[in-house]
Amino acid sequence: MPSRTGPASKPLFSADMREKTLGSHPVRGGDYTLPTPMMQRTYALVREQVWARRTGTVFYASPRMGKTRCAIAIRDLLRQEFPNVYVTLLSTRPSPRPSTSHMLRLILEAESHVLSRRPDADLLFGNAVADIRVKAARIGAKQYVLLIDEMHLLNDVDLQQLVCFHNQLELQDLRMTAISFAQPEILHRRTSLLANNARQIIARFLSDTLQFDGCASEGDFGSLLRSYDLASEYPEGSGITYTQFFFPIAYLAGFRLENYRASMWEALHRAAGSIAAQGVPMEHICLTIEELLLSLRRQDSPDFVLSNEEIDAAVAASKLRSFSDVLS
Amino acid sequence: MGTRQEVIKDSLPIDLWPSVLDAEFDDERREQFRAQSEAMRLYFSFVPVGEIEQRTGVSQTSLPRLAKRCLKLADDGRIHGFRACIPYLRTGQYSRTTELPHAPPGERAGMAGALGLVLKRFPDIEQLLGKYTKNEAKRLAVPEHKLRPCDLHRVFLRCLADKGVGPTEWPFTTKYRGLRSIQQFMKETLDRNFARTTIAREDSVARAHLSVGTGIFSLLNFEEPYDAVEIDAYKMEAHVTVAFRTPEGLETDLRLDRLNLIAVVDRFSSAVLAYTVVYRPEVNADDILKVIRDAANGTWAPMDLTIPDLRYPKGGGLPSGVIEGAQGAFWSATLFDGALAHLSSAVHARARAALGFAINWGPVAHFERRPNVERTFNQIARTLFKRLPSTTGASPQSGRADEAERKAVEHRVRAAEVEQLLDVAFAQHNATPSEGLSQLTPLEAIRYFVDRPERFEFRKRPAGTPAEAGFKQYESAVVRGDRKAGRRPYIQVDRVHYTNPVLATSGHLIGTRLLLEVDEDDMRQVRAYLANGAELGFLKAHGKWGVTKHSRRTRKAINSLITKRLITVTTFDDPMQVYMRHLATQKGKRSSSGPRPKQATEIVRLKKEVGVNAQSIQAPPPVPEPVSPPRRVIDEMRGRLLSEAPSEFFTKVKNRR
Numbered sequence: 001m002p003s004r005t006g007p008a009s010k011p012l013f014s015a016d017m018r019e020k021t022l023g024s025h026p027v028r029g030g031d032y033t034l035p036t037p038m039m040q041r042t043y044a045l046v047r048e049q050v051w052a053r054r055t056g057t058v059f060y061a062s063p064r065m066g067k068t069r070c071a072i073a074i075r076d077l078l079r080q081e082f083p084n085v086y087v088t089l090l091s092t093r094p095s096p097r098p099s100t101s102h103m104l105r106l107i108l109e110a111e112s113h114v115l116s117r118r119p120d121a122d123l124l125f126g127n128a129v130a131d132i133r134v135k136a137a138r139i140g141a142k143q144y145v146l147l148i149d150e151m152h153l154l155n156d157v158d159l160q161q162l163v164c165f166h167n168q169l170e171l172q173d174l175r176m177t178a179i180s181f182a183q184p185e186i187l188h189r190r191t192s193l194l195a196n197n198a199r200q201i202i203a204r205f206l207s208d209t210l211q212f213d214g215c216a217s218e219g220d221f222g223s224l225l226r227s228y229d230l231a232s233e234y235p236e237g238s239g240i241t242y243t244q245f246f247f248p249i250a251y252l253a254g255f256r257l258e259n260y261r262a263s264m265w266e267a268l269h270r271a272a273g274s275i276a277a278q279g280v281p282m283e284h285i286c287l288t289i290e291e292l293l294l295s296l297r298r299q300d301s302p303d304f305v306l307s308n309e310e311i312d313a314a315v316a317a318s319k320l321r322s323f324s325d326v327l328s
Numbered sequence: 329m330g331t332r333q334e335v336i337k338d339s340l341p342i343d344l345w346p347s348v349l350d351a352e353f354d355d356e357r358r359e360q361f362r363a364q365s366e367a368m369r370l371y372f373s374f375v376p377v378g379e380i381e382q383r384t385g386v387s388q389t390s391l392p393r394l395a396k397r398c399l400k401l402a403d404d405g406r407i408h409g410f411r412a413c414i415p416y417l418r419t420g421q422y423s424r425t426t427e428l429p430h431a432p433p434g435e436r437a438g439m440a441g442a443l444g445l446v447l448k449r450f451p452d453i454e455q456l457l458g459k460y461t462k463n464e465a466k467r468l469a470v471p472e473h474k475l476r477p478c479d480l481h482r483v484f485l486r487c488l489a490d491k492g493v494g495p496t497e498w499p500f501t502t503k504y505r506g507l508r509s510i511q512q513f514m515k516e517t518l519d520r521n522f523a524r525t526t527i528a529r530e531d532s533v534a535r536a537h538l539s540v541g542t543g544i545f546s547l548l549n550f551e552e553p554y555d556a557v558e559i560d561a562y563k564m565e566a567h568v569t570v571a572f573r574t575p576e577g578l579e580t581d582l583r584l585d586r587l588n589l590i591a592v593v594d595r596f597s598s599a600v601l602a603y604t605v606v607y608r609p610e611v612n613a614d615d616i617l618k619v620i621r622d623a624a625n626g627t628w629a630p631m632d633l634t635i636p637d638l639r640y641p642k643g644g645g646l647p648s649g650v651i652e653g654a655q656g657a658f659w660s661a662t663l664f665d666g667a668l669a670h671l672s673s674a675v676h677a678r679a680r681a682a683l684g685f686a687i688n689w690g691p692v693a694h695f696e697r698r699p700n701v702e703r704t705f706n707q708i709a710r711t712l713f714k715r716l717p718s719t720t721g722a723s724p725q726s727g728r729a730d731e732a733e734r735k736a737v738e739h740r741v742r743a744a745e746v747e748q749l750l751d752v753a754f755a756q757h758n759a760t761p762s763e764g765l766s767q768l769t770p771l772e773a774i775r776y777f778v779d780r781p782e783r784f785e786f787r788k789r790p791a792g793t794p795a796e797a798g799f800k801q802y803e804s805a806v807v808r809g810d811r812k813a814g815r816r817p818y819i820q821v822d823r824v825h826y827t828n829p830v831l832a833t834s835g836h837l838i839g840t841r842l843l844l845e846v847d848e849d850d851m852r853q854v855r856a857y858l859a860n861g862a863e864l865g866f867l868k869a870h871g872k873w874g875v876t877k878h879s880r881r882t883r884k885a886i887n888s889l890i891t892k893r894l895i896t897v898t899t900f901d902d903p904m905q906v907y908m909r910h911l912a913t914q915k916g917k918r919s920s921s922g923p924r925p926k927q928a929t930e931i932v933r934l935k936k937e938v939g940v941n942a943q944s945i946q947a948p949p950p951v952p953e954p955v956s957p958p959r960r961v962i963d964e965m966r967g968r969l970l971s972e973a974p975s976e977f978f979t980k981v982k983n984r985r
Contacts, residue, residue: 031984040978041961051971059961077978098833155833185830188865192834195858211960232981242981 013240013248015300025234027242027290033073034227036282037220038066038213045210046074046179050085050145055204056178058151060186061212062275064323066282067181070212071149074179078145086136087145094153103154103161104128107146111135125161129168136174143175151180151205152189159193159201166204178205181212214279218265221285225258228289246293250304257289260306264288267311271320280320287318332371332392339399342372345409346402357415364394364413371395403520423448428498442498443509446488453487457510461517463528474529477511484510540696548661548688552784553774556595556661556688557623558701561588561611561668565709565727567718567736568743570932581737585609585929586720589708589750590616592623593701595663598762599647599770600704600754602626605747607933609926613674614848614881620662620679621799623648624789627655631751634744640752644759647774654774657786661686663698678799704757712753716741743932801846807831809838819856819867821846822883823890826854826867834864848880849937879937885930 026032042059049057061067068091075089090110095102104124108116111131118124136144148154154162166176180186190206215221232242244251257264268288272280291314292306315321348365350358367386371377372395377388386394397412397419408419424441447454460480463473472479485505499506518525526538550556569581588606593599602623606615628649630640647654662685664675672689680687690697713719714727718736721727729735761767768776777784809817817838818827831837842864845855852874856864868874873883 026983033982033984035978035980035982038961041964043978045961045964048971073978073982076982155829185865188828188830188863191858191862191864192830192837194862195860196834196836209959210964211958213960213962216962227981231979234983236983 015298018245018248018297021235021245025245027234027246027293030286030290032232033069034224034282034286035231036066036215036227037223038215038279038282039070039073042070042212043074043077047078047081049177049179050078050082050143053143053175054177055207056180057208057210058180058182058186058206059210059212060152060182060184061214062278062281063183064281064283065212065214065279067212068149069282071147071179071181075147082143084140085143085145086132086139086141087147088132089147089149091149092151092153092158095155095158098155098157100157100161103158104165106158107132107165125165125168128165129172132169133172133174142173143177144169145177145179148178148180151182152186156193156196156198156201159205160198163200163204180205211278214281215268215285216279218261221265221268221280222258222261224285225256225261225264225289228293229256229258242293246297247300247304249300249302253302253304255304257292260311263306263308264311264315267308267315268320271315271318271324273321273324275324281323284315284318284320284323288314288320291317332374332395335395335399336372336374339372340407340409342369345398346406346411348410348414360415361413364415365410367391368394368398368410368413430496430501439498439502443506443513446493446498450487450491453484453491456487457484457513458517461514462521462525477514478507480514481505481507481510536696550595550661553594553596553599553777554657554659554786556663557601557659558593558595558663558698559590559616559619559668560665560698560701560705561590561606561615562705562709563588564746565713565720565722566716566741566746567720567733568741568746569736570743570928571740572928581740581742582928583733583736583925584743584932585925587743587929588615589705590619591701591704591754592619593698593704594647594659594770594774595700597765597770597773598700598704599758599774601647602628603750603754605743605750607743607929607936609929611668611671612881613671614879616668616671616675617679617799618849620675620683624658624683625656630755631748633748633752635748638748638752640755641759643771644755645771646754646758647771650771651774651778653778653786656788658683658788659685660787661688663688663690665698666690674801678801682799707757708750708753712746712749716746799847801848802843803846804841804843807834807837807840807842809835811835811838818870819844819854821854822851822880823887824851824873824883825870826856827870828856828865828867830865831856831867846880850877851880851883852877877937882934882937 022028045057048054059067059070071089075087078085078087088107088110090106092106100121101119101124104121104127105116107128108124108131111128113127113131115127116124118127132144136142162178166178169176186206187209190202190209193202193206215224228242230241233239234242234245241251243255243257247255268280268285269276272284275281288311292310295314295317296304296306296310348361350361353361363384363386367380367384370380370383371391375383377391380386380391381388394412398408398410400408400412400419402408402411402419411417412419422441422444424445428442428445429438447457457480460472460475460483463475485499488499493500495501499509518529523538526534548556564587566586567583568587569583572580572582584607586609588608588611589603590606590611591603592601594601602619604615604619604622608615626648628646630645630649633639643650647657649655662680664672664687666689668675672687676687679685688697696702709722714721717729717739718732718741719727719729720732721729735741758770761769765773778786803821805819805821807817807819809815816827816832817834818825818831819842820826821844837858841859843857843859843861844867845857847854851869853866853868856867858864
């Protein structure tokens with residue numbers, strides 16, 4: 001990270017160099033993970049569950065709030081922080097008809113198991129249990145964390161299978177924690193299961209439901225912008241932050257995205273309309289900032305400022321308003 | 329009458345007697361009146377009669393008689409009091425005492441009081457004549473409507489003949505046989521029983537007027553804007569048309585059925601708060617709810633006027649659009665027309681519960697209880713509808729244009745343009761100074777209150793309640809489905825199946841009852857709840873019913889056609905489009921082509937339903953008020969965590985390439 005107070009007199013690289021490197025810059029394709037306050041909070045809760053070896057939690061939110069991104073980051077962070085816990089991220093898809101094999105297939109696919117297409121449910125069950133046990137034993141793990149993305153796509157049969165799988169691992173002395181991410185429909189599934197008296201499923205996987213918000217406040221948004229300004233780096237090891245990469249001259253003159261926190265937040269909040277109550281979707285926040293960085297990079301100069309029109313145009317390019325209209 | 333002591337003991341204190349203003353009396357009369365009044369004052373103060381005579385000059389022998397006159401009951405229900413002291417005043421009815429003279433018919437010869445004498449002789453005849461005159465049903469005969477004096481006279485003569493009154497007695501000895509006396513008797517009887525005979529004999533307008541101007545103030549006083557609103561429906565007094573494109577590509581005008589107008593008018597200021605044009609011959613509960621919803625939640629915006637030179641008045645409009653703060657204001661009481669009473673359950677159960685107002689159903693046909701809305705309709709009729717070439721006037725006898733229906737088509741009096749005129753007319757109404765508001769306009773009257781926030785505050789929807797709350801219809805349905813036949817669980821509303829992935833996989837719910845929240849304006853989906861109140865999410869209508877927005881009324885109209893096998897709806901066709909096609913291809917019985925007025929009206933209604941409500945698609949859907957607020961990640965973080973997160977962990981952006 002570059003020193004902010006250092007008496008740098010000229011930018012670290014020229015516009016030509018930037019254009020050459022741009023093709024591989026993470027901002028161009030959104031290939032980076034921001035340490036958002038929401039993600040940090042979620043991770044703190046998840047690691048608490050893992051640390052205390054609890055059964056699990058469901059996080060639910062509308063689409064594009066950053067659930068999948070969060071699940072991936074949590075997987076990586078857990079692996080990093082708890083080397084002796086076995087962690088898998090499972091992405092679900094709906095099954096066209098109720099099938100006892102479907103859930104087991106998904107687990108095996110998540111493990112890249114070669115025999116995941118077998119038709120026999122008993123075989124699949126045995127394979128899945130054995131595979132997880134072997135992999136957990138390899139790192140000396142007594143605990144298995146299953147991160148399930150899009151959990152609402154699972155039906156009652158799938159969840160029932162998951163309960164059996166969970167019980168079997170417990171019997172074999174491997175503790176399973178299921179952290180799920182889902183859309184709000186999961187609450188309806190929960191209602192239906194409650195009516196059906198399927199308490200064993202609810203007790204294990206659906207008892208603890210938490211709403212997962214997008215970017216909920218201006219303060220959170222400010223810390224996002226700070227990440228672009230200060231806590232990011234590309235190329236790796238260069239000490240050049242994302243903001244600095246796109247506006248080297250302006251950055252030197254003191255330009256920071258965070259200085260525009262209030263006006264950008266106001267524009268985003270306005271465009272989010274009725275869905276702003278659940279927070280502004282992370283996807284659109286990132287698209288807006290990326291649009292600003294990419295579209296205005298050629299205007300880099302010592303007196304570069306972001307006008308409200310440019311901010312509004314970037315918010316419009318993120319299509320937040322049409323997304324909000326569709327959801328509401 | 330007993331002694332002076334007894335009389336005075338029981339009589340009204342003299343200070344409370346009805347008084348008399350003697351300013352217009354001539355001197356002699358005034359003197360006499362004052363003497364008699366003073367005599368009475370002294371008489372009732374126990375002054376000795378001799379002294380009274382001495383002081384007032386009124387003979388002591390006449391004092392008891394005068395006192396008796398004073399205490400006699402007058403026609404107005406009070407005693408005569410000092411009125412009896414007015415010289416020559418008659419306190420009783422004229423009553424003839426002498427025999428009637430024998431005079432040849434046609435001669436006027438001292439017949440005064442003849443009728444009175446006869447009626448005194450036959451009291452039952454007087455009673456009977458009174459009943460005929462007052463149109464009382466109790467006399468065990470079918471009452472004749474508005475009995476004429478000559479008919480009463482005939483009854484009178486017949487009764488006399490029955491009693492054996494001979495041709496030598498009055499009235500048979502006179503030229504007109506007492507007709508004039510009977511006319512006078514009838515007039516007096518009618519006047520004496522003003523309210524009763526008006527109700528029995530006169531039309532509804534006269535009857536309605538009876539209840540106003542009684543000199544008694546109404547118990548319901550509305551002294552601020554939005555205290556109360558009046559809601560009424562009105563049938564437009566003109567024929568209008570709609571443009572219709574023929575298959576050949578020509579444009580022709582089709583006459584519509586007569587349309588209805590519903591308006592919500594503020595009682596205090598007479599401002600029109602909302603209105604709606606109903607493309608249907610009769611108004612139903614949905615229309616009433618729509619206009620209530622518009623008044624409570626809507627925001628007025630000027631229309632795009634296509635008629636050249638038509639302009640809104642400066643600053644005119646409906647309060648929700650032109651007065652800051654008036655949008656979304658609720659009122660306290662709703663005064664309805666009793667004629668809409670058959671729609672009461674929907675309005676009670678839904679609108680009243682949602683907006684929390686009291687409902688006052690006026691008595692049927694008493695428009696005077698809602699003076700503002702009726703006056704507004706009158707005004708709109710006078711300034712707009714009755715001036716159109718296609719006006720139907722108030723009735724066939726009054727104001728109907730010749731060949732109004734043909735003229736509507738000939739002059740292309742189109743509904744869409746009439747709606748524009750109507751909007752401008754209402755805007756003008758709200759911006760027109762009114763004598764009842766001290767020459768303020770209705771809008772200015774509301775602003776006067778709005779500008780004084782320390783004295784007046786609008787009642788608004790409680791924060792957090794969705795705008796649609798309460799306008800939903802709730803009903804229950806049994807979950808159907810058949811495991812053996814492999815039919816997944818569903819529910820049925822108006823012949824259409826509804827389900828969602830959760831319900832479809834909840835076989836255990838078959839046979840149980842769900843509570844449905846139905847938006848009758850948009851039947852594409854319903855929201856379902858279990859009996860214990862837990863939500864199951866939105867259930868979507870099967871097939872194309874879930875695609876095109878349609879109201880429950882449309883659904884029922886299509887269903888009734890299906891029943892009649894007039895159209896066939898397959899699951900591959902969009903029912904709405906089939907229906908529209910059906911309506912458009914219906915040929916009129918007459919030579920002109922195109923749908924008949926009823927069908928044309930129905931098409932316009934459908935189009936408006938889809939078009940107008942297209943805006944409401946974008947409106948945020950009602951968010952159910954959760955029983956307990958959802959737990960959120962951010963709240964959980966405030967609790968105590970058992971573990972300690974490593975510091976400086978995941979604080980940097982991670983590049984993934």
